[in-house]
Amino acid sequence: MDSLTQIVLGAAVGEAVLGHKIGNKALLYGAIAGTIPDLDVAANYFTDKITATEIHRGFSHSIFFSILMAPALGWLTSKLERKQHLLWKPWAWLFFWGLFTHPLLDAFTTWGTQLFWPLDTRIAINSIFVIDPLYTLPFLCCVMVVLFKKKGSLSRKKTNWLGIYLSTGYLLLTVILKYITYQKFEAALQEQQIAYTRILTRPSAFNTILWNANVETEDAYLLGEYSFFDTRPITFTRFKKQRNASEEIRQEKNVQRLIYIAQGWYLMEQIEGVWFFYDLRFGLMPINETEEVFVFAYELTQRDGEFTAKENRKTPESAQFLLNKLWGRLKGN
Structure with a gap:
């Protein structure tokens, strides 16, 4: 997902883990944790395009990376924030969840993540676009409200969890919408008597109303689209493999x-x-x-x-x- 979304998610996770003890600093360090995995884009400045593309959402987006980095970042933060009187373990727990939820969310996008690196398997559910205002904006509003609520208050806790529940609920809804649209594309192919080997469906940019499909046949790829407001049958544009x-x-x-x-x-x-x-x-x-x-x-x-x-x-x-x-x-x- 985009950087703003990952910052918001990381901040909310940080608040859920340590907000009752350290207040807004939990939001800050959670946001930092949520940003760290995407620092792999720096590879674009040090290597060729193909290698940088291979690196993106690889090691830094894995469970292994989260487990490896959380204790180190927790220890470092405990030294920087001595006034908080926290040992490294609570900080490590904050960083683990901030780091781990980042690739977990990215796994729902088209690019996906190598969540189980070093296994060469990329998880891509393809149910949400990398920028989706319906996911981010309500979540962002809740986090902004949390900033001005009293540390440890029940109201602060409820507001933060409301943002987490809303965003997670929407994410699960995108999976349901993907299933529905997949059935629509599959039915259209059957009606048009098109033999195919595989289908890839995904939402179009910034929304989950309009969906796209790639269909592979023996000698071509078919590209189609479907909106929940469509009244005409789905059509496909054909591109020969050649x-x-x-x-x-x-x-x-x-x-x-x-x-x-x-x-x-x-x-x-x-x-x-x-x-x-x-x-x-x-x-x-x-x-x-x-x-x-x-x-x-x-x-x-x-x-x-x-x-x-x-x-x-x-x-x-x-x-x-x-x-x-x-x-x-x-x-x-």
């Missing part, structure tokens, strides 16, 4: 790494002699009235005998157009 054209470059080590990152959901095409790799898990994004691009697209360049990847960045203008288009589409077709 694997023969990219057979040679697909054998390259770094391209194989990208394929693995994308969990096999990918397309490749050559434009004016340059190869592009598209990660289909995040679907398409409209950039104007007539053109759509894949959200995650990588330009491949050969250097010193191997291919490197450069992510194609989006512009603020395309993001604004996306929001306008999204608002119109989620209201139904």
Whole structure:
């Protein structure tokens, strides 16, 4: 999830663990704990794009990392906060839950997390977008109210837990909505007599009303969308795999790494002699009235005998157009 959401979650967890003893400092250190796992993005400044992508939501988002770091951070904080007269164990408990709930929440997103690192398994439930106002804003309001309530008061405790219950309840609701929309996509495929090997469903940006689906068939990928306000049948846009054209470059080590990152959901095409790799898990994004691009697209360049990847960045203008288009589409077709 986005940084603000993780800060809010971490703060609420910190309050639940130690708020009755140290007041607002529990919110502060919980927020810090909730931020730490995402420091793995620093890899973008020290290594290549493919390696940085592999690192993101890996080790720092694992149970192992939480168990390893919590005692060290607890001990350090106990030295910095001697006036609180707490031993390292209560601090360690705060940091463990702050660190652990971060990847637990991220596991519900499309990117997922390697929660059980070093096992090479990424958990991705695909039920919530990385930024969802309905999850974050009520939670944030509760945490802000907690800031101004008396330490250890019943009202403070109830308000904090209200935020936790609301956010958790919404998160569980997204799983139910995912199940319902999965059934809708599956029924549409059966009605249209489309044979497929697997389906990937996920909510569109910033909401859980409009859902997207990737469908893999023998020779193509189908992309479809469904809003709970739709009145017309689901339709699918077809993209041929065309694997023969990219057979040679697909054998390259770094391209194989990208394929693995994308969990096999990918397309490749050559434009004016340059190869592009598209990660289909995040679907398409409209950039104007007539053109759509894949959200995650990588330009491949050969250097010193191997291919490197450069992510194609989006512009603020395309993001604004996306929001306008999204608002119109989620209201139904």
